[in-house]
Amino acid sequence: MSAPVRVRFAPSPTGQPHIGNVRTALFNWLFARGRQGKFIVRIEDTDQTRLVPDAVEGILDGLRWLDIDWDEGPEVGGPYGPYFQSERLDLYQEAARGLMEGGHAYNCYCSPERLQEMRKQQMKEQKTPGYDRCCLNIPAQKLREYKDEGRVPVVRFKMPDPEEITVQDIIRGEVSWRSELLDDFVILKSDGFPTYHLANVLDDHDMEISHVLRAEEWLPSTPRHLMLYRALGLEPPLFGHLPMILGPDRSKLSKRHGATSILEYKEMGYLPKALTNFMALLGWSLDDRTEIMDRRTLVENFSLDRVVKSGAIFNREKLDWMNGVYFRNMSPEELTERILAYWEEFPASQILRPLDRGYLMRIAPLIQERLKTLRDASGLTSFFFQSELVYEPQELVQKGMDLKTTSAALEQALSTIDSSVTFDAETLEERLRALGSELDLSGRQFFGLLRVATTGSKVSPPLFQTMEVLGRDRCSHRISKAIEALAAS
């Protein structure tokens, strides 16, 4: 009988979350959902100097967009709150006091300048930088001086005597460190706020977190956390260090790798389902072939023993492909709604407003298998919304044709279109094909010409369906204009 699964995503509101952060959240979420566990969001806002306004909102919006819901945390609350560390300061201060009383921590009055100088010196001597325990035993006299000067101390954790510290990492197996290589790190800052180490350890315990699943960059701080748990007399949770998401140069993902905020992926036109499917595959796999998976499949099959150890480069081209797969698997209705919602949020200048759902409903199927991102939709459909096209005469004239034959073909097509009783793709194809062979033009020539005349471009959705959606009047008008453009050239 094991304890219930309780995992958390603990972002720091110092900016917008990127793919790496969110992938960590996703793995935690998948793990919780697959094991009837709880997924908790905790905001680690202990650095007052780096707080970014609206960062919390951005983080939560990102999670919401991807349908990663949390059982406890901001907005929803929960029995282990508050879920903002800035609202739990007394807990940390009390714990720090307890550690000091138990001889596991001490006050340090060293100035930032001295510490910096010390590190500089250590680096120069090619030694591992670390606190020199200058304040471990401060003489009473000195202590009085510090207090008279009004100096405010930090609290440092006192590393115990040399020993081997070992963690059984769920993903990496056994990892050990020598404690003497770790220094007396700060647990409580002079502003009364805890550092990450203290707050994280205390909260994970208080919130009864069962598994700490975090990025590999935290692996080196795990021995410190283990030491803290022991000094505090607390049972540590299980740890699993997830592989990192790397930039194209294989280094840690950062601002300089370009578009990193998760909400930018929304703006770039990716579908949340496609993006989560893709992220799930960054460091995890179901088997040797399954790639397209819905939420349920992901939740039911996700397991930590299939998470790889090595970092993964984020590959946009494959995401584009996968996004396209999701478009193709959609119903035309859903596709229409998606495009509509996207244009609503990110208006495109080429698209006529107000948006007409019925019209778009007829257009959407024509671009469905051509779409990679929602952002592409406006470029692919703009000619449906423009009232007048601009023609390049040389684009109208097809290979093996000239101005005269082009004009003549357009005249003929115009009368065919105008005289056609019905105006649907099937009829149009039948009649225009007949006309094409009558004019002794290849499909490439004749339909290419009509395509440019009706859509203004050499590339478009299938011609006859496109014409049907455009309607007789518009097609007729556009072809006349094309004839005029030819005449004027």
Add this chain to the structure above:
RNA sequence: GCCCCCAUCGUCUAGUCUGGUUAGGACGCCAGCCUUUCAAGCUGGAGAUCAGGGGUUCGAAGCCCCUUGGGGGCACCA
């Protein structure tokens, strides 16, 4: 500099625990088919001496050792 982690096609990965088919799949790339364009789809192809070197073994991508390479960490940041 010190500590830790990692290492299979360009990229994401399967296979490693429990040595034994031409090392499998996907993206991308190339070619062909389909075709009114672009896509999509279908078929085929190129692409990994499993980082390198030593062992162990009848047999090593897999087990052991060494080396190299890459990454992460060493703050009153998380």
